Amino acid sequence: MKRGYPGSPSSSGPPQSRLKHNPEGDGQFLEDETTKIFARKVADHYSARTNQTLEEREASPIIHLKKLNNWIKSVLIQLYARRGDAVLDLACGKGGDLIKWDKAKIGYYVGIDIAEGSIEDCRTRYNGDADHHQRRKKFTFPARLLCGDCFEVRLDKELAEEAPFDICSCQFAMHYSWSTEARARRALANISALLRPGGILIGTMPDANVIVRKLREAEGLTFGNSVYWIRFDEEYADKDAVDCPEWIVPFHVFKALAEEYDFELVFAKNSHQFVEEYLKKPEFVELMRRLGALGDGNQDQSTLSPDEWEVAYLYLAFVLRKRGQPDRTQQRTGRRDKGKMHIEKEDIMYIKS
Known part of the structure; x- marks a missing residue:
């Protein structure tokens, strides 16, 4: 499957099982070379995306969609983050959610992303060197940034001294782990190992049920409208398309796999349902107005x-x-002294499998 809309990545095919779960939990999740190439393609795509000025951002044909997505993420954070929480932000990107976490008054933040360019942008945003129109003061929590593939490396080793975390966030990125069963398991194993009992994982991802339903209703293998398109295509023949491999994940499959790693479902709601439900709450109506x-x-x-x-x-x-x-x-017994209130380039840890 390829997906696209102005300023977005595209996507490709469903996950394929390559490795069964090792019941002894030795953490040896093997990758094939094709998967590693896909992962690098994702990293290169996001590293190459440039920061937009406020004027450029507001001129986007999907600016209100972006604001809606920010509202959904803000609601999730307000619902589940607590003062002083230690936060693990997987696929943190350019740090677009830093302000949301600051408003939640968290106590510690670790962000990891596969794209070096995105991590550098996250660093400058945290330091206050970007988005001056949004920043009035420095962030109140210490932070640490890592660059690496959080769906491949063992994060429990890298973050052992800082665990356990209270909340993990993976926004519009969890489906990238579903290129193989091995990566999907590594993602969930990492999160489970680092969260405390009772800890929360919040996230957003494509709704496979909706996408498959639209495909069945479409004439041919392509559907969309003026601001997006999805094409199911195994050959990636269109060289002019913004091409970044992604996968759709049937949520019942994701839920079943997550249960193997000691997770239980709190809820899963399509964005339309989410908006309808939480816009009934006055505090979130006001948040929507502000955004x-x-x-x-x-x-x-x-x-x-x-x-x-x-x-x-x-x-x-x-x-x-x-x-x-x-x-x-x-x-909050984990060592948090590795976090900084100002992050230099050399403070970023680069981790490889």
Whole structure:
């Protein structure tokens, strides 16, 4: 499958099982060379994406969709993050959620991303060298940044001294781990190993049920509208398309695999359902107004176009909880002295399998 819309990556084919779970848990999840090439392609794609000015961002044909996605992520963080929490942000990208975490008054942040360019942008954003129009003060929590493939390397080794974490976030990225069963298992093994009992995993990902339904209703292998398209194509023949491999994940399969790693489902909601439910709460209505996905209710009367709203239908939000009761005596016992309030280039840790 290839997916695209203005300013977005494209996508490709469903996951293929290559390795069964090792019941002894020795962590040896083997990769084939094709998978590693795909992972590098994803990294190169996101590293090459340039930062936009505020004016360029507002001119985007999907600006209200982006604001809606920010609202959904903000609601998830407000629902589940607690003051002083230690946060693990997988596929943190350019640090677009740093302000959200700051508003939640977290105590510690570790971000990891496969793309070197994105991690560098995250570093400058954390330090206050970017997005001056949004920043009024420095972030209140110490942070640490890692560059590596969090769906391939063993993060429990790299972050052993800082675990356990209270909450893990993986936004619009978990499906990248589903190129093989090995990577999907590594992703869940990493998160489970680093979260405390009772810890929370929040995320967003494509809604496979919706995508497959639209494919069945489409004439041929392509469907979309004025701001997005999806084409199921095994050959990637269109050299002009923005091409970044992705996979659709049937959520019941994801849930079943997550249960093997001590997770239980709290909820999974399509973005349309999520919006309908949480816009009934006054505090989230006000948040929506401030973010402007539906206009600000005053001078700005703009809102999502019908085509942007259709794109939102392609995604879902999910929350998983690690089984077990938190041991209050063990919380926040991890060493957090590796975190910095100002991150230099040499502070970024580069990890490889």
